[in-house]
Every structure is written in structure tokens, then in C-alpha cells.
Amino acid sequence: MNEMNISSVLAADGSIREDAIVRRDLLGREDSGVVVERLVLQEQGMSVVRKTTPNAALAAREAGLYAEVLPLLPSVYPRLLASVIAEDGSVSSLIYEDVCAIDHRYDEQLAVELIGHMARWHAIKATGLKLDGERGPRPDYEELAAELIMALGWSWRPDEDERLFGVEAGLVKRVYDQAKQQPPVIKYVLSHGDLHAGSYGRSAAGTLVVTNWAHLHRNSPYWDLYHLLDMPSSTVPHLIEDAAWDRLLTAYWQQAGEGIVPAEQAAFMREYSLFSAVFSFWQLQEIERKLAASEDEEHRVRLMKERELAASAFRRCAELV
Incomplete structure (x- = not known):
């Protein structure tokens, strides 16, 4: 996957600054409160995929998997660029590399x-x-x-x-x-x-x-x-x-x-x-x-x-x- 540095658009807590977002495209929403969206950023038209969830434990598990387990696997997955695990009951977020449109047709x-x-x-x-x-x-x-x-x-x-x-x-x-x-x-x-x-x-x-x-x-x-x-x-x-x-x-x-x-x-x-x-x-x-x-x-x-x-x-x- 492509290298990407998003540090310039992150706030101190690791979340994306709201003033850096120029467009949002909803990609999915689940009954559990999980929301997946594509964010287009001011930074050279860069885009990322953000997953937000009210379940901090699941967000922490997913971030841990990307840090410790997925690097052992073949590199066929979008990289996790940043994460914010909210321990105060608010929404946690995981920010992924955007691989743009994926063709899911059988091949x-x-x-x-x-x-x-x-x-x-x-x-x-x-x-x-x-x-x-x-x-x-x-x-x-x-x-x-x-x-x-x-x-x-x-x-x-x-x-x-x-x-x-x-x-x-x-x-x-x-x-x-x-x-x-x-x-x-x-x-x-x-x-x-x-x-x-x-x-x-x-x-x-x-x-x-x-x-x-x-x-x-x-x-x-x-x-x-x-x-x-x-x-x-x-x-x-x-x-x-x-x-x-x-x-x-x-x-x-x-x-x-x-x-x-x-x-x-x-x-x-x-x-x-x-x-x-x-x-x-x-x-x-x-x-x-x-x-x-x-x-x-x-x-x-x-x-x-x-x-x-x-x-x-x-x-x-x-x-x-």
C-alpha cells in the first residue's frame, strides 16, 4: 500500500482536525453505532477512511490487531494510520489508508x-x-x-x-x-x-x-x-x-x-x-x-x-x- 503521513492534520489526541476536512462520504452505518466514512482532506486532496464506534474495547482490540498481528500477514490490507481510543465513554475512531473504490465483483x-x-x-x-x-x-x-x-x-x-x-x-x-x-x-x-x-x-x-x-x-x-x-x-x-x-x-x-x-x-x-x-x-x-x-x-x-x-x-x- 502507499506510504502516507497524516500527522499535519491530526489534533493532539490523534483525531483528525475538523478544519482539515473538506468533504465526508458515508460508506456504511451499523445498528451498533459504527460509522464508516471517507474523509477528503485539505492536504493535497488526500483522503482517508475513518471508522468511529462507541465501543472503546472493540476499537482498542482492532488497533492492537493492526499493531501486533497484521504485520505478520501478507501486505494486502489498508494500513491503520491513527487511532483514538476514548476511555470516557465517547466515540473512538480508527483512521485507515484509503484505497479508493474497491471492485467486489467475483473474479x-x-x-x-x-x-x-x-x-x-x-x-x-x-x-x-x-x-x-x-x-x-x-x-x-x-x-x-x-x-x-x-x-x-x-x-x-x-x-x-x-x-x-x-x-x-x-x-x-x-x-x-x-x-x-x-x-x-x-x-x-x-x-x-x-x-x-x-x-x-x-x-x-x-x-x-x-x-x-x-x-x-x-x-x-x-x-x-x-x-x-x-x-x-x-x-x-x-x-x-x-x-x-x-x-x-x-x-x-x-x-x-x-x-x-x-x-x-x-x-x-x-x-x-x-x-x-x-x-x-x-x-x-x-x-x-x-x-x-x-x-x-x-x-x-x-x-x-x-x-x-x-x-x-x-x-x-x-x-x-
Whole structure:
């Protein structure tokens, strides 16, 4: 990423001086109070991305990750330029290098490059790294598998022609049986945590950029792979097609560090497919809950698109279990 010195526009506490800002563009807002905006500064038309949050603990964790952990990773992330952690209950802010518009459209060549970097950060020895609050934004595999079994019951037998969330019960039974019999994936590696389609893309300069590292933690290597390859999103028009999906998983298996995934490719594909199918079933449950609670038609249309993608991802992986 490009070198940048913003010291001339910072106040004594590390925040950007208000008189240095000439334009603000809202990039995102979350219910939690997080606001992300692009700030155009007087200093030679320089721009930065500022993330503000009322949660000082999470801001401090994110700043710590950028200071101590991310420098160990491939340099594909925007740099953290400055931070202000407010301990008095006011808003904390993190100021990032602006890589300008990122093209998030699916590109297999870029995905292959990302897979290679992923294999490298999964190979980093995470023991001893400061990863406080070590949880992803969604339940771990063990919890997902347990929830699937509890939701259906320990002795569940599907009725003839039964469907669950639009999926054939016979496929669900296949995943259900394997989730009961096969122990959970317990090899934990350094994980991005939220590597969905909106967290990576091609910069205006044509290079790979990976953003949104706030959820960096230890997890199964399949966690990052699932978010990249199979996680449903209303902003993604369709699943990665089967042949490309197979090529990307093969590329990861070929580059994965020794002992991180099974040495036999067929075993790796089965293990990943079980992980993905269990995760997709949980996504289907979550989407149904949201649909039941939502009265906004536009929101419901987005959720129904996500449900269609989650069901397709489930079918593809369940057939390989």
C-alpha cells in the first residue's frame, strides 16, 4: 500500500482536525453505532477512511490487531494510520489508508490469489498472539453442529417427501448423520473471521485488497473458506459455479501448510463439505427467523435471495458428504 503521513492534520489526541476536512462520504452505518466514512482532506486532496464506534474495547482490540498481528500477514490490507481510543465513554475512531473504490465483483483470478494468501496466514503460528475476545461474528462449528442435531432431535427420521427450508430432507439427513458421527474440526489457525464478498476485491490500482479485519481470531481453516466460497449474500447474484469452486478448494489444499487439513484431497473435500453444509443449514435457520420477524418488503426480498443461495450451497456440499 502507499506510504502516507497524516500527522499535519491530526489534533493532539490523534483525531483528525475538523478544519482539515473538506468533504465526508458515508460508506456504511451499523445498528451498533459504527460509522464508516471517507474523509477528503485539505492536504493535497488526500483522503482517508475513518471508522468511529462507541465501543472503546472493540476499537482498542482492532488497533492492537493492526499493531501486533497484521504485520505478520501478507501486505494486502489498508494500513491503520491513527487511532483514538476514548476511555470516557465517547466515540473512538480508527483512521485507515484509503484505497479508493474497491471492485467486489467475483473474479476467479483474484480469488485464486486470495486463496494463496489465506493459506499463508493460516500457516502463521498463532500461539502467543494477542487475540483478546477471540470469537468470530457467528457461532463456531461445534455449536452449529450441536444446534442442527438439537433442532431436529437425536432420533430424527424424516417423513417421505419432507423438506426443510426448501431443502430435500434426505440431504439434510445425510449431513445430520455425519454431524453426529464425525468429530468436529479441531485444527485452529489464524482466521480473518469475516471474509465475505464485501471484505475483499480489486483496488483501483488493480491489486488485491482485503479489509474488515476486526474479527481476526483463531478458527478452523474452513471458516475462511466457507465465507469466501459458500456464504450467502444478497449482494452476490449467484454462487461460485461448481467447477470454479472445485478449482479454488484444490488450490487451497495444494498450498495449505502441513497438518492444517487432511493430506488426502478426497478427505479434505469431504471434511470441508460437511463444515459448509452444517454452516449453510444454520444460515437457513437464521434467514427463516429474520423473514418471520421482517415486515419490510425490500428486506424480505434480500432475505429470500440469501435463502436461495444458502439452500444451493447446502445441496452442493451435502451431496459430497
